[in-house]
Amino acid sequence: MIAAGVKRCMQKMTGPSQRALAVADLILSEALERIAPSPTVVVSQKARDLKAKGFDVIALAAGEPDFPTPKPIADAGVEAIRAGKTGYTAVDGIPELKAAVAAKFERDNGLSYDPQTEVVVTPGGKYVIYTALMATLRPGDEVIIPAPYWVSYPSMVELADGTPVIVETKEEDGFCLDAAALEAAITPKTRWLILNSPSNPTGAVLTQQHLRAIADVLQRHPHVWVLTDDIYEHVVFDTPFETLLGVEPGLKDRTLTMNGASKAYSMTGWRIGYGAGPKRLIDPMRTLISQSISCPSSISQWAVVAALEGDHSFLAERNAAFRARRDFMLDVFDKAPGITCAKPEGAFYLYPSVKGLIGGEINGRALKTDIDVAEALLEQEHVALVPGTAFGLAPYLRLSYAASMDELEEAAARITRFCEAVDRRG
Ligand SMILES: Cc1ncc(COP(=O)(O)O)c(C=O)c1O
Numbered sequence: 001m002i003a004a005g006v007k008r009c010m011q012k013m014t015g016p017s018q019r020a021l022a023v024a025d026l027i028l029s030e031a032l033e034r035i036a037p038s039p040t041v042v043v044s045q046k047a048r049d050l051k052a053k054g055f056d057v058i059a060l061a062a063g064e065p066d067f068p069t070p071k072p073i074a075d076a077g078v079e080a081i082r083a084g085k086t087g088y089t090a091v092d093g094i095p096e097l098k099a100a101v102a103a104k105f106e107r108d109n110g111l112s113y114d115p116q117t118e119v120v121v122t123p124g125g126k127y128v129i130y131t132a133l134m135a136t137l138r139p140g141d142e143v144i145i146p147a148p149y150w151v152s153y154p155s156m157v158e159l160a161d162g163t164p165v166i167v168e169t170k171e172e173d174g175f176c177l178d179a180a181a182l183e184a185a186i187t188p189k190t191r192w193l194i195l196n197s198p199s200n201p202t203g204a205v206l207t208q209q210h211l212r213a214i215a216d217v218l219q220r221h222p223h224v225w226v227l228t229d230d231i232y233e234h235v236v237f238d239t240p241f242e243t244l245l246g247v248e249p250g251l252k253d254r255t256l257t258m259n260g261a262s263k264a265y266s267m268t269g270w271r272i273g274y275g276a277g278p279k280r281l282i283d284p285m286r287t288l289i290s291q292s293i294s295c296p297s298s299i300s301q302w303a304v305v306a307a308l309e310g311d312h313s314f315l316a317e318r319n320a321a322f323r324a325r326r327d328f329m330l331d332v333f334d335k336a337p338g339i340t341c342a343k344p345e346g347a348f349y350l351y352p353s354v355k356g357l358i359g360g361e362i363n364g365r366a367l368k369t370d371i372d373v374a375e376a377l378l379e380q381e382h383v384a385l386v387p388g389t390a391f392g393l394a395p396y397l398r399l400s401y402a403a404s405m406d407e408l409e410e411a412a413a414r415i416t417r418f419c420e421a422v423d424r425r426g
Pocket of ligand 1: 272
């Protein structure tokens with residue numbers, strides 16, 4: 001009856017409003033048509049599906065620390081709930097957290113920001129990037145993204161109607177952006193460069209010298225803004241963390257420095273990130289936040305105040321665990337036939353090359369791309385890694401070693417068995 005009524009009604013109408021009434025006819029926005037679900041999420045889902053079918057799957061695909069949120073931080077969240085700090089907050093964060101963020105930038109990075117006008121708190125660092133791009137890009141504007149990149153950068157640029165300009169890095173350069181390649185990619189339409197160090201997916205850390213060379217290029221192109229994604233700042237091994245503005249303060253009036261609580265404090269689900277930059281950028285970002293999500297979670301904000309102001313000694317312990325896992329897996333890749341891996345200096349990822357497996361086959365299945373390798377590894381040995389194609393540089397796999405040593409040992413045995421089983425003559 002209802003369907004017949006709708007049909008009759010539609011017969012009288014014309015144009016898109018009529019189509020909107022048809023239940024099955026969902027018209028997607030042009031922006032959404034430009035993007036696809038994150039490949040890391042797709043692989044994790046595939047792994048979950050296999051697990052649900054009873055397979056013993058080791059998923060090394062997710063980008064989150066496997067440590068719990070430290071208790072004093074979690075307690076601060078509980079305390080906020082008990083104290084009734086559960087209402088909407090200021091759009092860009094509670095003053096206490098903005099002050100703690102400004103103090104963090106001063107303490108860790110030597111950067112001074114006015115917490116009132118130059119700091120913004122958002123639900124996750126991802127939303128800092130998203131709002132910055134949404135607030136500034138017009139159709140055809142270009143954003144330079146070094147590859148391999150975090151999967152969300154190009155999609156967010158495309159959602160904002162911009163054009164990602166991918167500049168590949170090379171394994172032999174330690175996956176660090178080459179200054180000459182950057183300069184060659186800059187056009188009058190370039191609006192942003194996105195820098196991410198330590199990097200997801202390679203773990204590469206930009207040194208002072210790298211950043212100096214990049215800063216020199218940027219100084220020759222004053223129309224280009226820079227977004228530095230410093231979310232893995234606290235997960236570094238032997239190379240010290242440096243942010244661009246620490247090396248070249250002269251870029252401050254066109255740099256957005258982004259960071260957050262997810263990786264440093266194992267707070268991925270609390271969803272708190274922060275950015276600092278010039279008021280002329282932070283103001284429009286605040287407008288976007290107010291009209292999209294109103295504010296970040298009040299409870300999470302109070303927990304992050306405790307995180308930023310509390311004891312940080314657990315970071316060294318956790319980094320020691322990450323380092324041991326990195327070294328263990330590097331040794332595995334060193335020995336497994338067909339795989340080689342550069343030694344990363346930060347984050348919790350390895351980005352091994354599978355060039356030596358391409359052209360081979362396993363159980364009659366041809367391995368033509370890193371996607372084939374990742375799929376075959378998942379199907380044959382139930383180990384989930386993400387193909388490098390998803391990050392814009394193939395043929396590689398990304399392995400997240402934010403997993404227990406027991407899991408890594410089992411994964412190592414399976415990966416080695418897989419590589420040995422590949423007929424590499426093709
Ligand atoms: C490079 C990079 N930037 C940003 C983020 C987003 O972090 P958040 O949880 O703060 O949104 C991630 C998360 O995986 C990441 O890997």
